[in-house]
Amino acid sequence: MQQKPRAYEVQLAVIGSGLAGFAASIFALERGLSTAQVGNTGAVAYTTGYLDLLGYHPVTGQQMLHDPWQGLETLRRDEPGHPYALIRNDEIADAFHLFTRAVSDMGVNYSAPGENNLAALTPSGTFKPTLSVPLTMxxxxxxxxxxxxxxxxxxxxxxxxxxxxxxxxxxxxxxxxxxxxxxxxxxxxxxxxxxxxxxxxxxxxxxxxxxxxxxxxxxxxxxxxxxxxxxxxxxxxxxxxxxxxxxxxxxxxxPTMPPAVAGIRLREAFEQIFPERGLLLIPQQKVDRVTPEADGTTLRLKDSYGDVSIHAQAVILATGRFLSGGLEALRDGVREALLNLPVTQPEGREAWYRERYFDPRGHLVNRAGIEIDPQFRPLGRDGKPASKRLFAAGVILAHQDWIRQRCGAGIAIASAYKAVESAAAMLTRQT
Ligand SMILES: Cc1cc2nc3c(=O)[nH]c(=O)nc-3n(C[C@H](O)[C@H](O)[C@H](O)COP(=O)(O)OP(=O)(O)OC[C@H]3O[C@@H](n4cnc5c(N)ncnc54)[C@H](O)[C@@H]3O)c2cc1C
Incomplete structure (x- = not known):
């Protein structure tokens, strides 16, 4: 088959097909932005399907939170660097409602996010605190x-x-x-x-x-x-x-052990329905190169039909952590894999893990990630936004421990909401 290079022009390009990437595309399409998304299977196929907001008190650690909204207030006080500290409760609630409504419209119905956490069953017969669950559960x-x-x-x-x-x-x-x-x-x-x-x-x-x-x-x-x-x-x-x-x-x-059906449902619903709604989706591929230009940014990749380039006015980086390849753990430290953005991380590898695996304080490497400003723009080595066109969302962000805090989907959804909001504001200023 003859391979033909393809070139696309969009307002927003989302790099990553995890919950943050998909949430970003949902919010961008709601705003009427022409959007492209590239990414291969990420942690979404591993999730239980539960959408966690905040399950554990960040300081006492062991206390399951009944009221996550109150927990967020405490979290912001105790961990001012946490991504949730940059997002108000009403914005988080808005993001959850928009996301669960959109996913329900795609055929995977979710319970409406409420005031309190639900106690949801895990595969081993324990309970976890979560905000919204599939109606089948x-x-x-x-x-x-x-x-x-x-x-x-x-x-x-x-x-x-x-x-x-x-x-x-x-x-x-x-x-x-x-x-x-x-x-x-x-x-x-x-x-x-x-x-x-x-x-x-x-x-x-x-x-x-x-x-x-x-x-x-x-x-x-x-x-x-x-x-x-x-x-x-x-x-x-x-x-x-x-x-x-x-x-x-x-x-x-x-839910069963990963890879679990609830995550596969979400991935297949997104992949089937988004393109019908106007998203340019390039699934199961990774962006190889990102080139900043005066009038935008060009993403480059190759799929089985040949070279693809996407020229975008704004880009959201939602490439996840180690499992999805957004962060790489090397002998001399943790690296952001695509753009080589600086990563906040513990001093030296010996500080990555605590001695006991189940230490309630968690492991410091789990809080490694990229820094952002209040507009969700990643910071460069000089502490300034790396680009006015680049935004970030999801668990690639530093200063959160989604596993211990039970806040994986919440960070993905809420930060995607803010990243899209900031990207849309930048696009408006530009016109
Ligand atoms: C076993 C397991 C169970 C979980 N259970 C829950 C749960 O019950 N509740 C909950 O709220 N959360 C849960 N989570 C967490 C949740 O899945 C994550 O918080 C969420 O997926 C993070 O989303 P993300 O989009 O930031 O990252 P990811 O889901 O990791 O997605 C990152 C995406 O970026 C893509 N990518 C990486 N590099 C490139 C590149 N160069 N070009 C293009 N794409 C790229 C990856 O392929 C991937 O698609 C679970 C996670 C795991 C692993």
């Missing part, structure tokens, strides 16, 4: 709150999800809980089954009928059945509703 929050008679179902051949483990970890606080194992239709041999494959199989109505029959047979007197997250990839709410109708039972999903 919400009845699990309800069932626990009501301590309703609930049966956790696992599937023969499915690794990393054990109904007995969930029950063993929860039975003290949830007495009406029991466990059962079923076969996935057609997989009675017990050979390994995979969440993504089962989820795609349940898109098929005939498969749902067989599966619902299995559920009916093991339900006993349970009010709710909790299943690993396998209820479809596209339009999971329709699959969930249909399975409830066919089984006559109240069902909910529990």
């Amino acid at each position: 919400l009845p699990g929050v309800e069932a626990h709150r009501r301590a309703a008679r609930t049966r956790i179902v696992d599937i023969l051949g499915l690794k990393g999800f054990s109904a007995r483990e969930v029950v063993a970890n929860l039975q003290d606080s949830w007495p009406g809980l029991s466990a059962v194992t079923i076969n996935f239709p057609g997989m009675e041999s017990g050979s390994q089954v995979y969440p993504e494959v089962m989820a795609r199989a349940l898109q098929v109505p005939a498969e749902r009928e067989l599966f619902a029959q299995q559920l009916r047979e093991v339900a006993g007197d349970a009010e709710y059945l909790g299943l690993p997250a396998i209820m479809g990839i596209h339009e999971p709410d329709a699959v969930h509703n249909d399975l409830e109708r066919l089984s006559g039972l109240r069902l909910f999903e529990i």
Whole structure:
């Protein structure tokens, strides 16, 4: 096939296809900006699907936050360098509402972000504080709150999800809980089954009928059945509703170990629907080179059809951390991989980790990242914005520990909102 170079001209280019990149594209399209996005699969395929705002008190560390909005006030006081210190609560709330509404419109419905954190089930039968959950998972929050008679179902051949483990970890606080194992239709041999494959199989109505029959047979007197997250990839709410109708039972999903279906749903919804809404999406590719020019910035990459260049007036860097390749850990320090922006990091590698893995203070390397100004522009080595056209969003930002603070999606969504707002203001000033 002959390869032809392709060149595009847009107002905004987003580098990265994680939650921050996708959130940035949602906000940019809402503002009517012509937008391009480039990125390959990132941490999004690993997430539980829960959208965390802030789950743990930054100082006491161990205290699960009931009111994350109040927690944010404390966080800003105690950690003035945290990215949340640059975003007001009303802006964060706005960002969450816009994001969950847009994702729901794409066919993956989310609960409306509220005043308090929800206690959401993890694959191992513990709870995590989170702000918004997929509607397929919400009845699990309800069932626990009501301590309703609930049966956790696992599937023969499915690794990393054990109904007995969930029950063993929860039975003290949830007495009406029991466990059962079923076969996935057609997989009675017990050979390994995979969440993504089962989820795609349940898109098929005939498969749902067989599966619902299995559920009916093991339900006993349970009010709710909790299943690993396998209820479809596209339009999971329709699959969930249909399975409830066919089984006559109240069902909910529990996230499985990564790569998990909830993240795959988001990625496929974004990749399918964004281009229909006008986004120039170049999926599964990485930007190789970024060249600043007088009238904009040019991103360059190569895909299987040849060279691509995107000339943009503004760029948002949302390349994530080590897992996604936004940051690189080298022998002599942590480096920002694409633009070689300075990275705030501990002095020397021996300071990266504390002695105990579960040290409640967290590990210093997890707070490494790039510095930004209040307009979310990355700072260069002279402490000034590296470019008036460059903005940053997501967990690449310094001074946050999303794992320990349970704030991964929140930082991604809220910082993308601010980065797009600042980019839009710059574009307006320019015209
Ligand atoms: C196992 C796991 C479980 C999680 N569970 C939760 C949870 O329950 N709740 C929650 O709120 N958060 C959770 N998170 C965190 C959440 O996924 C992250 O906070 C969020 O994905 C960060 O988004 P991001 O866009 O900043 O980075 P990422 O998701 O890491 O995305 C970065 C993107 O940049 C791309 N990229 C890198 N370099 C380039 C380049 N040169 N050109 C183009 N693209 C590039 C990558 O391919 C990737 O697409 C979890 C994360 C993991 C790993």
